[in-house]
Amino acid sequence: MADILYFGRLSDVTGKDSEKLDIPAAITDTAALRRWLDEEKSADGAFLDKSVRLAINNEIVVDPHPVSRSDEIAFMPPVGGG
Amino acid sequence: MITITPHPFNAAEALEAFQKEARGAGAIVTFTGLVRDTASDGDVTGLHLQAYSPMTERGVEKAIAEARKRWPVTALRIIHRTGDMAPFDPIVFVAAASAHRRAAFEAADFLMDYLKTEAVFWKKELTPTGGRWIEPRAEDYSDSARWSQTDTEKA
Numbered sequence: 057m058a059d060i061l062y063f064g065r066l067s068d069v070t071g072k073d074s075e076k077l078d079i080p081a082a083i084t085d086t087a088a089l090r091r092w093l094d095e096e097k098s099a100d101g102a103f104l105d106k107s108v109r110l111a112i113n114n115e116i117v118v119d120p121h122p123v124s125r126s127d128e129i130a131f132m133p134p135v136g137g138g
Numbered sequence: 139m140i141t142i143t144p145h146p147f148n149a150a151e152a153l154e155a156f157q158k159e160a161r162g163a164g165a166i167v168t169f170t171g172l173v174r175d176t177a178s179d180g181d182v183t184g185l186h187l188q189a190y191s192p193m194t195e196r197g198v199e200k201a202i203a204e205a206r207k208r209w210p211v212t213a214l215r216i217i218h219r220t221g222d223m224a225p226f227d228p229i230v231f232v233a234a235a236s237a238h239r240r241a242a243f244e245a246a247d248f249l250m251d252y253l254k255t256e257a258v259f260w261k262k263e264l265t266p267t268g269g270r271w272i273e274p275r276a277e278d279y280s281d282s283a284r285w286s287q288t289d290t291e292k293a
């Protein structure tokens with residue numbers, strides 16, 4: 057199972073901060089994962105938004121990046137604190 | 139030193155502790171960011187902040203290392219909240235110490251610009267009608283860009 061983390065507005069879209077998901081074997085990279093989750097969550101494009109970056113195992117990656125079914129995968133909208 | 143914490147902190151106590159740590163410095167500059175109780179379109183009832191550990195800490199450590207490289211600071215301190223906060227609660231505390239004031243002012247300013255635009259946090263304003271995720275404003279990005287412009291001018 058993969059650990060999927062939803063930050064910022066994506067935690068509102070999904071109604072949760074994180075979940076364990078069984079990613080279908082056919083989903084092998086981040087671009088496919090975005091499309092799959094967007095449909096799964098009826099997110100209306102929220103996962104496809106280019107301003108949303110992905111991190112795999114705590115490192116930011118560039119699409120399309122390989123994903124494995126045991127990764128921790130974080131969806132990261134634009135950041136900012138203070 | 140950095141602390142990212144879901145627990146409330148007291149900025150006056152943080153300054154007192156920093157003064158001890160920075161003993162011998164000729165200048166200390168601090169900045170405290172507080173939760174506002176209003177936004178452009180109405181009341182704010184609270185603030186919710188998310189971080190992504192250890193990416194958040196790693197980034198802040200890097201910014202601190204960069205500040206140390208750029209200015210002759212003798213001590214730096216950052217405290218940043220996560221979780222749920224009420225209006226007027228402190229969100230962030232930045233302190234910089236140096237022999238003379240300019241380095242401390244600039245290092246604190248630089249670190250705040252980093253925290254506003256690049257630090258791995260997500261911030262939601264809670265309002266009576268729900269909530270809204272706050273992303274950096276154009277002004278925050280241009281404030282932050284000042285530091286890289288300085289580099290280009292020097293080059």
